[in-house]
Amino acid sequence: xxxxxxxxxxxxxxxxxxxxxxxxxxxxxxxxxxxxxxxxxxxxxxxxxxxxxxxxxxxxxxxxxxxxxxxxxxxxxxxxxxxxxxxxxxxxxxxxxxxxxxxxxxxxxxxxxxxxxxxxxxxxxxxxxxxxxxxxxxxxxxxxxxxxxxxxxxxxxxxxxxxxxxxxxxxxxxxxxxxxxxx
Numbered sequence: 001x002x003x004x005x006x007x008x009x010x011x012x013x014x015x016x017x018x019x020x021x022x023x024x025x026x027x028x029x030x031x032x033x034x035x036x037x038x039x040x041x042x043x044x045x046x047x048x049x050x051x052x053x054x055x056x057x058x059x060x061x062x063x064x065x066x067x068x069x070x071x072x073x074x075x076x077x078x079x080x081x082x083x084x085x086x087x088x089x090x091x092x093x094x095x096x097x098x099x100x101x102x103x104x105x106x107x108x109x110x111x112x113x114x115x116x117x118x119x120x121x122x123x124x125x126x127x128x129x130x131x132x133x134x135x136x137x138x139x140x141x142x143x144x145x146x147x148x149x150x151x152x153x154x155x156x157x158x159x160x161x162x163x164x165x166x167x168x169x170x171x172x173x174x175x176x177x178x179x180x181x182x183x
Contacts, residue, residue: 032050032051032052032053032127032129033048033049033050033059033118033120033127033129033132034048034049034050034051035047035048035118035129035132035133036049037133038132038133038134039133039134039136040107040133040134040135040136041107041135041136041137042107042108042109042110042111042135042136042137043106043107043109044106044107045104045105045106045107046064046104046105046106046107046133047102047103047104048067048069048102048103048104048105048118048120049100049101049102050069050100050101050102050120050122051099051100052099052122053069053071053099053100053101053120053122053123054071054099054101054122054123055071055101055122055123056068056069056070056071056101056122057069057101057120057121057122057123058120058121058122059103059105059118059119059120060118060119060120060121061105061116061117061118061119061132062111062116062117063107063108063111063116063133063135064105064106064107064108064111065105065106065108067103067104067105068103069101069102069103069120069122070101070102070103071099071100071101072100072101072102101122107135111135112135113134113135113136113137114134114135115131115133115134116131116132116133116134116135117129117130117131117132118132118133
C-alpha cells in the first residue's frame with residue numbers, strides 16, 4: 001500500500017513538472033528556431049520562425065545578412081491556413097511559448113556549400129541553433145544552364161575530326177561493297 005501511494009505521489013509530481021516545463025524552458029532550447037527549407041541554394045529565400053519571441057528580434061548567420069524577425073499576431077478560431085495562427089486568439093499576448101516571430105533571409109550568392117548556424121537575438125536573449133540549414137551550390141539558369149557560351153575551338157576541332165572520320169569510313173565501306181558485287 002505504501003508503494004502505491006509513493007508511486008501516485010511521484011507520478012503527480014512528474015506530471016506537474018512536465019506540464020510546467022514547456023513554459024519554463026520555452027526559450028532554452030534551439031528547437032525554438034526553425035529554418036525552412038532546411039536545404040537551400042545560394043540566392044534562395046529562407047524563412048526563419050522563432051517560438052517564444054514576443055516582440056521580434058534579429059537572426060544572423062554567416063550565410064545571410066542580419067534579418068529582422070517580426071512578431072506574428074495570432075488571431076481567429078484555429079482555421080489559420082498559411083497565416084500560422086494557433087487559434088488562441090490572444091493577439092500574440094499569450095505565454096512565451098505561444099509568441100512567435102518570423103522573418104525571411106536571402107542566402108548570399110557567395111555562400112559556400114555546407115551547414116550553417118542561426119543565432120537569434122530576441123527580448124534581450126540570444127540563442128543559437130547549430131546546423132540549422134544547409135547551403136548547396138547554386139545553379140546558373142538560362143538556356144542549358146551551362147557556364148560557357150557556345151562551342152569552344154577545341155569542341156569544333158573534335159567535332160570536325162569525327163565528321164571527317166565518318167565520311168572517310170563511309171566512303172571506304174561503300175567502295176568495298178561496290179567491289180564485292182563485281183566478283
